[in-house]
Amino acid sequence: MRSTDIPGIRSLPLFSDIGEDSFERLIRGAYVQNFPPHTELITEGESADFLHIVVSGTVELGSSWNERETCMALVEPHTTFILAATIRDRPYLMSARTISKARIIMIPSEDIRSVFENDSEFAKSIVEELAGCYRDAVKHAKNIKLRSSVERLANYLVRQASQSSEGDRISLDIEKKKLASFLGMTPENLSRAFTALRNHGVEVNGEQVRLNRPEDLTRFARPDPLIDG
Amino acid sequence: MRSTDIPGIRSLPLFSDIGEDSFERLIRGAYVQNFPPHTELITEGESADFLHIVVSGTVELGSSWNERETCMALVEPHTTFILAATIRDRPYLMSARTISKARIIMIPSEDIRSVFENDSEFAKSIVEELAGCYRDAVKHAKNIKLRSSVERLANYLVRQASQSSEGDRISLDIEKKKLASFLGMTPENLSRAFTALRNHGVEVNGEQVRLNRPEDLTRFARPDPLIDG
DNA sequence: CGGTTCTTTGAGGACCATCAATACGCGTGG
DNA sequence: CCACGCGTATTGATGGTCCTCAAAGAACCG
Numbered sequence: 001m002r003s004t005d006i007p008g009i010r011s012l013p014l015f016s017d018i019g020e021d022s023f024e025r026l027i028r029g030a031y032v033q034n035f036p037p038h039t040e041l042i043t044e045g046e047s048a049d050f051l052h053i054v055v056s057g058t059v060e061l062g063s064s065w066n067e068r069e070t071c072m073a074l075v076e077p078h079t080t081f082i083l084a085a086t087i088r089d090r091p092y093l094m095s096a097r098t099i100s101k102a103r104i105i106m107i108p109s110e111d112i113r114s115v116f117e118n119d120s121e122f123a124k125s126i127v128e129e130l131a132g133c134y135r136d137a138v139k140h141a142k143n144i145k146l147r148s149s150v151e152r153l154a155n156y157l158v159r160q161a162s163q164s165s166e167g168d169r170i171s172l173d174i175e176k177k178k179l180a181s182f183l184g185m186t187p188e189n190l191s192r193a194f195t196a197l198r199n200h201g202v203e204v205n206g207e208q209v210r211l212n213r214p215e216d217l218t219r220f221a222r223p224d225p226l227i228d229g
Numbered sequence: 230m231r232s233t234d235i236p237g238i239r240s241l242p243l244f245s246d247i248g249e250d251s252f253e254r255l256i257r258g259a260y261v262q263n264f265p266p267h268t269e270l271i272t273e274g275e276s277a278d279f280l281h282i283v284v285s286g287t288v289e290l291g292s293s294w295n296e297r298e299t300c301m302a303l304v305e306p307h308t309t310f311i312l313a314a315t316i317r318d319r320p321y322l323m324s325a326r327t328i329s330k331a332r333i334i335m336i337p338s339e340d341i342r343s344v345f346e347n348d349s350e351f352a353k354s355i356v357e358e359l360a361g362c363y364r365d366a367v368k369h370a371k372n373i374k375l376r377s378s379v380e381r382l383a384n385y386l387v388r389q390a391s392q393s394s395e396g397d398r399i400s401l402d403i404e405k406k407k408l409a410s411f412l413g414m415t416p417e418n419l420s421r422a423f424t425a426l427r428n429h430g431v432e433v434n435g436e437q438v439r440l441n442r443p444e445d446l447t448r449f450a451r452p453d454p455l456i457d458g
Numbered sequence: 459c460g461g462t463t464c465t466t467t468g469a470g471g472a473c474c475a476t477c478a479a480t481a482c483g484c485g486t487g488g
Numbered sequence: 489c490c491a492c493g494c495g496t497a498t499t500g501a502t503g504g505t506c507c508t509c510a511a512a513g514a515a516c517c518g
Contacts (some may be wrong), residue, residue: 045455061366065375066451072370084360084367093367116356120345122253122351127345130359131313137366138292138313138322140303144292145413149474176497184374187420189474191498206483206497222295226274226322376504406464418506420466435465435515 001032009105011052012078014125022119030107036100042096048085050106052080057102060178061094067202071181073098073136083130086112099174142227149185154195154221156183157202159228161211168211230261238334241282241307243354251348259336264327271325277314278334283307288329290323290408300410302365303328303403312359315341328403371456378394378414383450385412386431388457390440397440 054077061073072094075081086109116123117182160170180190194204200220201213260413283306290302304310314321315338345352389399409419423433429449430442440446
């Protein structure tokens with residue numbers, strides 16, 4: 001790890017409140033590494049030797065069963081992934097692979113567990129992070145179980161637009177194939193869902209999506225903080 | 230709270246390792262209460278004032294959106310529910326209601342948070358519990374996204390049989406309607422899924438289900454510890 | 459025993475997946 | 489530069505899965 005990385009890491013939400021000695025202890029055994037796109041970082045079912053934290057780039061968490069595969073989450077900078085496996089010392093439930101170029105911190109699971117026991121501020125941060133992951137997983141399941149595929153897409157777009165600075169212009173930063181998998185449908189069906197949303201002012205041009213009548217789309221989507229928040 | 234409750238609570242996994250003073254602190258403000266069946270304990274969207282722990286009976290966690298409703302989890306004794314909301318001090322993502330008669334411990338969220346900071350053993354227990362909930366939520370989502378409804382039912386039966394002492398006889402202890410919702414389908418569809426599984430030796434008689442050719446059913450279901458474990 | 463809810467069964471249709479074919483974008487190498 | 493190959497995206501045709509609606513039977517409870 002380069003010493004120039006340390007200030008950046010120190011300011012991550014997970015570490016910002018913890019003591020200096022705990023921090024030392026954690027980064028002593030840590031790696032920081034750059035990965036090219038489409039690199040498998042973690043394989044479902046393996047044991048959890050490291051806690052991973054995304055510093056830059058995007059990471060996909062996916063699962064497979066019986067030849068089928070699905071994208072469960074898209075992890076963006078400043079959050080951890082597969083924290084639960086690290087803590088319980090259990091096999092990973094999801095695989096992780098880079099989508100874009102990505103910079104990742106890896107901290108040995110044992111270090112996490114031992115610092116956890118000695119530093120209550122770190123314990124607090126860990127538990128906050130973990131609770132957030134749990135809530136995200138519940139929201140994902142609610143989204144899938146309670147909404148149709150067109151509704152899921154509509155809500156995805158509304159949410160992306162609300163987070164974007166561009167207002168009603170969105171740049172899908174992932175392949176539509178992957179987006180389809182994340183939203184629980186096939187690529188073909190995603191394509192049709194987009195055309196279905198033309199009635200609500202959605203205009204697609206490759207990666208670029210424009211919401212011509214955001215209020216209309218939002219009225220159709222009925223976003224809910226308990227699913228989309 | 231009755232003093233006769235205390236030994237039972239003390240031996241719960243969440244409390245078994247913690248210090249005496251922490252335990253005192255936690256139960257001082259706690260309630261233990263019996264609820265009749267079909268009682269709403271928690272409403273989705275409300276604030277999280279208490280951590281709940283099921284001592285006996287079964288509790289359903291469910292969510293709704295736009296007039297639709299789904300069963301997200303069935304909570305059995307000795308586990309907590311809605312821990313994440315308590316920790317992050319955020320609104321509940323799911324409602325909770327009793328299915329059977331149930332005995333529930335309720336501990337004020339503030340007490341949980343303050344003992345968490347002072348007792349690292351308790352922190353460890355909390356984080357284990359939370360990680361377990363997270364993993365369950367991920368498994369639920371994987372189950373829904375990766376399997377068809379007949380496959381979900383088959384795996385549910387295989388799992389119930391493996392946990393039952395009866396071997397290949399299962400007693401569904403919940404309404405089929407609820408089971409259907411948990412498995413992400415309609416009651417009608419569950420009924421048809423059961424008849425589809427007759428080909429694999431599944432015989433249904435009201436609440437009672439018999440697996441006449443367990444190996445056959447298991448071969449069809451392809452259970453996976455990373456989903457069903 | 460009557461009312462209510464759950465369960466099952468049937469018919470029909472909506473939603474979604476699959477398969478196939480085409481078009482598009484993009485990088486590689488001729 | 490263009491041709492080519494490769495993967496993605498779209499579009500159409502078709503079929504399967506699943507939901508909706510309706511009705512009848514079964515279980516439950518007052």
